[in-house]
Amino acid sequence: SRSYQETQENKCSLLPHDHFWISSKRIVTPDGIISGSVEVKGGVIVSVVKEEDWFKKQRSRVKVIDYGEAVIMPGLVDVHAHLDDPGRSEWEGFPSGTKAAAAGGITTLIDMPLNSDPSTVSPETLKLKIEAAKDRILVDVGFWGGLVPDNALNSSALTSLLDAGVLGLKSFMCPSGINDFPMTNVTHIKEGLSVLAKYKRPLLVHAEVEMDSEIEDGTDDDPRSYLTYLKTRPTSWEEGAIRNLLSVTENTRIGGSAEGAHVHIVHLSDASSSLDLIKEAKGKGDSVTVETCPHYLAFTAEEIPEGDTRFKCSPPIRDAANREKLWEAMMDGDIDMLSSDHSPTKPELKLLSDGNFLKAWGGISSLQFVLPVTWSYGRKYGVTLEQVASWWSERPSKLAGLHSKGAIAVAKHADIVVWEPEVEFDLDEDHPIHFKHPSISAFLGRKLSGKVVSTFVRGNLVFGEGKHASDACGSLLLAS
Numbered sequence: 001s002r003s004y005q006e007t008q009e010n011k012c013s014l015l016p017h018d019h020f021w022i023s024s025k026r027i028v029t030p031d032g033i034i035s036g037s038v039e040v041k042g043g044v045i046v047s048v049v050k051e052e053d054w055f056k057k058q059r060s061r062v063k064v065i066d067y068g069e070a071v072i073m074p075g076l077v078d079v080h081a082h083l084d085d086p087g088r089s090e091w092e093g094f095p096s097g098t099k100a101a102a103a104g105g106i107t108t109l110i111d112m113p114l115n116s117d118p119s120t121v122s123p124e125t126l127k128l129k130i131e132a133a134k135d136r137i138l139v140d141v142g143f144w145g146g147l148v149p150d151n152a153l154n155s156s157a158l159t160s161l162l163d164a165g166v167l168g169l170k171s172f173m174c175p176s177g178i179n180d181f182p183m184t185n186v187t188h189i190k191e192g193l194s195v196l197a198k199y200k201r202p203l204l205v206h207a208e209v210e211m212d213s214e215i216e217d218g219t220d221d222d223p224r225s226y227l228t229y230l231k232t233r234p235t236s237w238e239e240g241a242i243r244n245l246l247s248v249t250e251n252t253r254i255g256g257s258a259e260g261a262h263v264h265i266v267h268l269s270d271a272s273s274s275l276d277l278i279k280e281a282k283g284k285g286d287s288v289t290v291e292t293c294p295h296y297l298a299f300t301a302e303e304i305p306e307g308d309t310r311f312k313c314s315p316p317i318r319d320a321a322n323r324e325k326l327w328e329a330m331m332d333g334d335i336d337m338l339s340s341d342h343s344p345t346k347p348e349l350k351l352l353s354d355g356n357f358l359k360a361w362g363g364i365s366s367l368q369f370v371l372p373v374t375w376s377y378g379r380k381y382g383v384t385l386e387q388v389a390s391w392w393s394e395r396p397s398k399l400a401g402l403h404s405k406g407a408i409a410v411a412k413h414a415d416i417v418v419w420e421p422e423v424e425f426d427l428d429e430d431h432p433i434h435f436k437h438p439s440i441s442a443f444l445g446r447k448l449s450g451k452v453v454s455t456f457v458r459g460n461l462v463f464g465e466g467k468h469a470s471d472a473c474g475s476l477l478l479a480s
Ligand SMILES: NC(=O)N[C@H]1NC(=O)NC1=O
Pocket: 082, 114, 115, 176, 177, 178, 206, 312, 313, 314, 315, 343, 362, 363, 364
């Protein structure tokens, strides 16, 4: 009966309340950091009140959780993660991936269309994604579809994929490493943009292009040396791809033939010429944004140990001077946002005992650590909490068209991370890691600052005090 149901535990949440307040001295809102309280009801933020305006009578009526000095911030929106499900769930999978996300303060994750099997390139393959994710996700999950040669020049194929609910498209300008996800050229991209314009959805691009004329293929060099790998993917690969890509983005300007479409360059590593080209295009009014990832902000080529393929990714991690320039670009606002590019595999394919950088799987495992990594490595540059919220929540939600997310503000989903920036921890064997293969993460062994206390997804406390909610009640985010 009704009263019985009301007293039943909500297994989607560690908290048995639908209506409650959370308080702290540091709430990151679009209008600055306030001391006060956030009221959550029915999964939505219904009020945000400064301490001085918060009357006692409100306080006594409902459940209040006082987080003290801990920071209340919008949950992170990771627009770039590979959960490899269905088909390669031994690499990651929706259950472990979203558990790691929740433990890391990520409340929304947009899954990449490749590394699962099959790739998400049609309504049928999107349906397989939806079935694999349903009832198995702890946080909200949306999907990018793939722009590949097969569908790029076939507008009804693209239209049906977009109609099926992908939040936008992703393409590669170089081989992706996945057979059923071939690369696109600028003609494909131009066609894709003209279709995306009607939907006002973005195209995300892996911008590297193979330049076989000048590079060494590394075969004469030691494959266990990181510098050998670095030489195989020089900055000219990024610069060349970005130059080609930006030759078709003028159509995205206001009044252009692809107005409404948007190009987002994923995981920028080269902070020199490639970034200059992006700044120039933005200056001309092209609808373009760019992300980089925590691993490019945390690591340098110089420090990567011989044979340590945990650090292999593409584009590669470059030298310390480049990392410095990436941070400057973050602080100046020239790089718009961050994403994880969590791209795990099964440990065998990292070839850790061989240490062959040329043959190992390229991809970094970081999903659970992106918030403390951003904070820990950014402190010396003076990163603020507001910047972290902008890079990880506000701008990524906007990119993905998720207008109910990305801020602690009235009417937004109650997607919230509560964390303690000052609390340090060692990412050692004793630290609980929830993604599937902790051993391949290059972040292991680091000391980090910034501990996630609680994560709320639409008002459900999905992670708190080291525990996860027992049921996986995240929502699928399909565009309509
Ligand atoms: N296929 C795939 O995930 N590739 C990713 N890995 C990586 O390091 N960069 C990528 O684009």
